[in-house]
Amino acid sequence: xxxxxxxxxxxxxxxxxxxxxxxxxxxxxxxxxxxxxxxxxxxxxxxxxxxxxxxxxxxxxxxxxxxxxxxxxxxxxxxxxxxxxxxxxxxxxxxxxxxxxxxxxxxxxxxxxxxxxxxxxxxxxxxxxxxxxxxxxxxxxxxxxxxxxxxxxxxxxxxxxxxxxxxxxxxxxxxxxxxxxxxxxxxxxxxxxxxxxxxxxxxxxxxxxxxxxxxxxxxxxxxxxxxxxxxxxxxxxxxxxxxxxxxxxxxxxxxxxxxxxxxxxxxxxxxxxxxxxxxxxxxxxxxxxxxxxxxxxxxxxxxxxxxxxxxxxxxxxxxxxxxxxxxxxxxxxxxxxxxxxxxxxxxxxxxxxxxxxxxxxxxxxxxxxxxxxxxxxxxxxxxxxxxxxxxxxxxxxxxxxxxxxxxxxxxxxxxxxxxxxxxxxxxxxxxxxxxxxxxxxxxxxxxxxxxxxxxxxxxxxxxxxxxxxxxxxxxxxxxxxxxxxxxxxxxxxxxxxxxxxxxxxxxxxxxxxxxxxxxxxxxxxxxxxxxxxxxxxxxxxxxxxxxxxxxxxxxxxxxxxxxxxxxxxxxxxxxxxxxxxxxxxxxxxxxxxxxxxxxxxxxxxxxxxxxxxxxxxxxxxxxxxxxxxxxxxxxxxxxxxxxxxxxxxxxxxxxxxxxxxxxxxxxxxxxxxxxxxxxxxxxxxxxxxxxxxxxxxxxxxxxxxxxxxxxxxxxx
Numbered sequence: 001x002x003x004x005x006x007x008x009x010x011x012x013x014x015x016x017x018x019x020x021x022x023x024x025x026x027x028x029x030x031x032x033x034x035x036x037x038x039x040x041x042x043x044x045x046x047x048x049x050x051x052x053x054x055x056x057x058x059x060x061x062x063x064x065x066x067x068x069x070x071x072x073x074x075x076x077x078x079x080x081x082x083x084x085x086x087x088x089x090x091x092x093x094x095x096x097x098x099x100x101x102x103x104x105x106x107x108x109x110x111x112x113x114x115x116x117x118x119x120x121x122x123x124x125x126x127x128x129x130x131x132x133x134x135x136x137x138x139x140x141x142x143x144x145x146x147x148x149x150x151x152x153x154x155x156x157x158x159x160x161x162x163x164x165x166x167x168x169x170x171x172x173x174x175x176x177x178x179x180x181x182x183x184x185x186x187x188x189x190x191x192x193x194x195x196x197x198x199x200x201x202x203x204x205x206x207x208x209x210x211x212x213x214x215x216x217x218x219x220x221x222x223x224x225x226x227x228x229x230x231x232x233x234x235x236x237x238x239x240x241x242x243x244x245x246x247x248x249x250x251x252x253x254x255x256x257x258x259x260x261x262x263x264x265x266x267x268x269x270x271x272x273x274x275x276x277x278x279x280x281x282x283x284x285x286x287x288x289x290x291x292x293x294x295x296x297x298x299x300x301x302x303x304x305x306x307x308x309x310x311x312x313x314x315x316x317x318x319x320x321x322x323x324x325x326x327x328x329x330x331x332x333x334x335x336x337x338x339x340x341x342x343x344x345x346x347x348x349x350x351x352x353x354x355x356x357x358x359x360x361x362x363x364x365x366x367x368x369x370x371x372x373x374x375x376x377x378x379x380x381x382x383x384x385x386x387x388x389x390x391x392x393x394x395x396x397x398x399x400x401x402x403x404x405x406x407x408x409x410x411x412x413x414x415x416x417x418x419x420x421x422x423x424x425x426x427x428x429x430x431x432x433x434x435x436x437x438x439x440x441x442x443x444x445x446x447x448x449x450x451x452x453x454x455x456x457x458x459x460x461x462x463x464x465x466x467x468x469x470x471x472x473x474x475x476x477x478x479x480x481x482x483x484x485x486x487x488x489x490x491x492x493x494x495x496x497x498x499x500x501x502x503x504x505x506x507x508x509x510x511x512x513x514x515x516x517x518x519x520x521x522x523x524x525x526x527x528x529x530x531x532x533x534x535x536x537x538x539x540x541x542x543x544x545x546x547x548x549x550x551x552x553x554x555x556x557x558x559x560x561x562x563x564x565x566x567x568x569x570x571x572x573x574x575x576x577x578x579x580x581x582x583x584x585x586x587x588x589x590x591x592x593x594x595x596x597x598x599x600x601x602x603x604x605x606x607x608x609x610x611x612x613x614x615x616x617x618x619x620x621x622x623x624x625x626x627x628x629x630x631x632x633x634x635x636x637x638x639x640x641x642x643x644x645x646x647x648x649x650x651x652x653x654x655x656x657x658x659x660x661x662x663x664x665x666x667x668x669x670x671x672x673x674x675x676x677x678x679x680x681x682x683x684x685x686x687x688x689x690x691x692x693x694x695x696x697x698x699x700x701x702x703x704x705x706x707x708x709x710x711x712x713x714x715x716x
Contacts, residue, residue, distance in 0.1 A: 045075045047580040048534055048572045050527075054140040054160040056426060056436070057122060057149055057351065057366065063525045064426075066436055066477025066489035068143035068538045068568060076582055077133065079628055079638055079666055081176065081679040081709050083184065083208070085131050085139070085159070086691075090642050091624055092141050093584035094568050096617035097691035099701045102251040103282045103316055104128040109156030110143060110542055111564040111590030111615040112517070113694060117158035119150065120308075121241075121290070123347055124372075126153075127312040129284040131161065132245055134186050134206035135225035138162045143568070144519035144540065145495030147473035148438040151370065151420050154495050155517035155544050156564075163241065166200035166229040167192055171716035174675075178709040182210025182219070193231060201228045212250075213704050215268045216276040220248040235296040242289045251282040253320035254693075254701035256332055256393050257602075257655040262689050263393050267702035272319040273336070273385070274398035283315045300356060306349045314341035319385060319401055321698045324603045331390035336383035336401050345374030347418070362428040366438075370420040377413045381406040382455065407455050414448035414505060424475075434479040436491075444469045444498050448505040465505040469514050471496040487525040494518050497544075517544040533573035533581075541565050547592075559610055559651065560595030564588055564618075578630030580638075585623040590615035592651070599652025602697050608652030616694050619645035619659065628666070639665035647692065655697035660688035662703070675713040682706045 049071035051059050062069060070092045082088045085105045089095050098113070100106035106115050116126040139161055146154040172188040190202035205224040211217060227241040255271055256263050273279040288310040296302040315338075322335035351368040383406050385399040424438035447466040453459070477491035497515040499505065523538030547559040570584040595610035602608075614620075622645060628638030641663045649655040663684055668677040682704060690703035 046574050047073055047076060047582050048532065048574050049073050049138070050531060050534070052140050053162060054119075054122070054142050054146075054158075056424070057368075058353065058364075060426075062534070062536075063481065063487040063527065064434055064436075064479060066479050066491040066523075067493075067521065068523060068536060068540075070141040070143070070570060070584070072139045072141075072582075074137050075580070076626065077136070077139075079636075079668075079677075080626065080664070081666070081677065081711055083133055083176075085133070088133070088139050089141070089159070091582055091584070091626065093570065093586035093622055093624060094143065094566065094588060095141075095622075096619065096647060098617055098694050099252075099254055099691045099699060100128070101693070102253050102318065103130075103284070103314070105131055107159070108615070108617045108694070109141070109158075110540075110566060111562065111588055111618040112156035112542070112544060114154070114156060114158065117153045117156075119158055119160040120288075121163060121292075121306075122150070122160065122349070123290065123306065123308040124150070125161075125288075125310070127284075127286060127310065127343065128314065128341075129245070129286055129312065130247055130249075132206055132221065132223040132247075134188075134223050135163045135204040135243060136161050137164045143538075144491075144521060144542065145473070145475075145493040145517050147442070147471075147495035148422060148424065148440045148475040148493065149368075151418060151440070151442050151473075152444055152471075152496060152498055152514075155497060155515070156542065163225070163227075163243075164188065164190075164202060164204055165239065165241075166190055166202040166227050168202075170202070172713060173716065174711055174713035176709055176711040178210070179707045180210065180212055180704075182208070182212075182709075184208040184210070198231055199228065200231070201226070203227075213268050213707070214250070214252055214702075215270040216272070216280075217250040217252060217270075218277065222246050237294055239292040239294075240290070241292075243287070245286045246284070248281060248283040250276055251280050251316060251318040252701065253318060253699045254691075256321050256325050256698040257649065257700065258325060258330070258393060259327060260655055262649075262655075262657065262700045262702075265394060267687060267705055269396075270398070271321060271332075271396055272334070272398065273401040275400055276319070279317060279336070279383075279401035279403045280319050281315075281317055285313045287311045300354060302353045304349070304351045304353075307346065309344070309346040311344040312342070314339065316341070317383075317403060319383075319399070324601060325393055325698065326390065327602075327604045329390065330393055332393050332396075333388065333390050334385045334399050336385050338381040338383060338403075338406050340379040340381075341376070342378075343374060343376040345372060345416070347372035360430075364426040366422070366424040366426075368420075368422040368424075370418065370422075372418045374416040374418075375414070376416070378411070379408060380410040380412075381408045383407075409453050409455050411451045412448055412506070414446065414500070417443075417445040419443045432481050434481070436475070436477040436479070438475040440473045442469075442471050442473065442496070444471075446498065446500055446505050448500070448510075450506055463507055465507065465510040467499065467505065467510055469496070469498045471514060485527040488523070489525075490522045492518070492520050513546055515544055515546045517542060528573075529575070532575060533571070535569070535571045537567070537569045539567045559592060559597060561593050562590065562615055563593050564590040564615070566590075578632070580628045580630075581626070583623075583625040586621075588618055588620060588622075590618045597651075599650055599654065601650050601652065601695075602654045605652065605654040608654055610651050613651060613653040614648050616649060616651060617647050617657075617692050619647050621645040621659075626664075634670050636668045636670065637666070639663065644688075649692045649700055650695060650697040652697075655700075657689040657692055657700055660686055660703070662686050662688065673715055675711070675715075677711040677713070679709045679711070680706070681709075 055065040096108035098106040208221040290308040292306040422440035475493040521540035542564040598607040626640035685706040693699035
């Protein structure tokens, strides 16, 4: 499959998006926009983030939001030389890393998979691919259900990327080289409003080529993201954004297990085709455009309308371990499969915000409506591996795969229609007491046409399936702030997860009711040293009913009911002496409390009941710390560590991924015209498993050994 971006397509789509939201006929005024007052301030190099956008869909002080929200600021991303979401999210406690089938970003939040809980600027971004960070300003992670504002999903939480936007003068180019032959160039150009104050623009992009510590691994990536803001008056503006990403890399399913642990081999050992560059690659192309119109009528009312369209194509080819390992003989077999996926969709959000004072109480009321449609078409095939015989798991003889020798076995076309109506009231009773209440109604309609072909007989079966799920998602929280530096809260929220939240309906899930998640949380937020430091502590219980899980062979497994009891702590600081700190710790006790299912994925273990087992890929203890020091004269040094406790690879808990601690360091010399930065990751060359599949005892990915990256950045 070849991907081509048709000439002018980005421009046409952007123009269409703009036309769909601009003819609203709002009168223009010259009053200035209201300002959000917070303790402390956010600057480009700050580690302390006093505000967030994701919690209330407007920039609000974190201390006023009765929910845990973790913000990874731009300076942390820069100091750590983070180039992937996995790099960024190691700064967020309470997350477990998944391999994402070697084709996508995927994490577990508070014990629950967040495969589809990816957002960009508040828009759903659930296509299955690896995101690029060249256009990302900050990453915000909402903990706990957030369906009241974002709709289906988000049992453990969601991830919202806040992209770079026009309005600043910037001219940066950078080049990074690393010790695994990787090369990455980035561009960030922008200009604030011109003399007439109407137009500002920004252009970001990246090109990356390289190999990896994993044998046969490679990456070939290109990203570009232009944006423009038209300010018609101080009260009326239109933001236009576009984004294009093409990514090709080895599709790596990781390594097998042996006697309850990942097999002990060199971290570079690859389990797949010996001609992997041609047979085991995943290539994705993602294009999106967005238009956001905002208008402020007066001191009381303001309006926002956002429209986003995306187009996604996937060409996935993989050779991986077939079924269970024969532990008695220490052998396994391989299988090859391919998947072509084409999808597109759009979402429109209309929101009216009203600020009023009634009975001595201040209200900020959000009235919202979201509607959209997605279509997803997938074509599945199987291939032939030669030889197709058992091989050693310790020293595998890799088979040859002819990438053109494929047999189509299924095709699925699905459509998703979304309608959501939501209402939220942010109330200030007085200076000490505040509350946040909200409710959302969703109607989620799914249809799919499923064609299955028997590869032996050629017989074809066709099924047309549909279902509509209607759900209410409430939220309630109370905040007590006895002083300007203390904030205590209690909250409760609920979300729903439809049967085919991310994939088209199939015969094995069309009749299954949506899953429901409830979160109860109490916490405290503190500001120190005139807002230069902040801390958050929370204790919570998450419960989810009717959980389903998909095995690597696409079989739906009814897991049952899961409960996560946990506590989290975070601390960030920007101190006068030049110290900056970001730290966190999470304790998670995630247990399957009710289930009638059994795990048969490890043949030597027999059938193991799910009930009473811990949730997969969820460490009981995890923590992170990152500290930097400005030495003066342009020099900065820093370092940190990540500690992850033992996790279970499969629902039966028969395979354990051992806990680990890794340490990183950085040093930089920065001037007005250029920066030089050195990053050393995994200083002590720790051997560890960074991620697993989530339902399989195999398919676990070794972490990177010690590696070095040198970045040169020029400010034009």
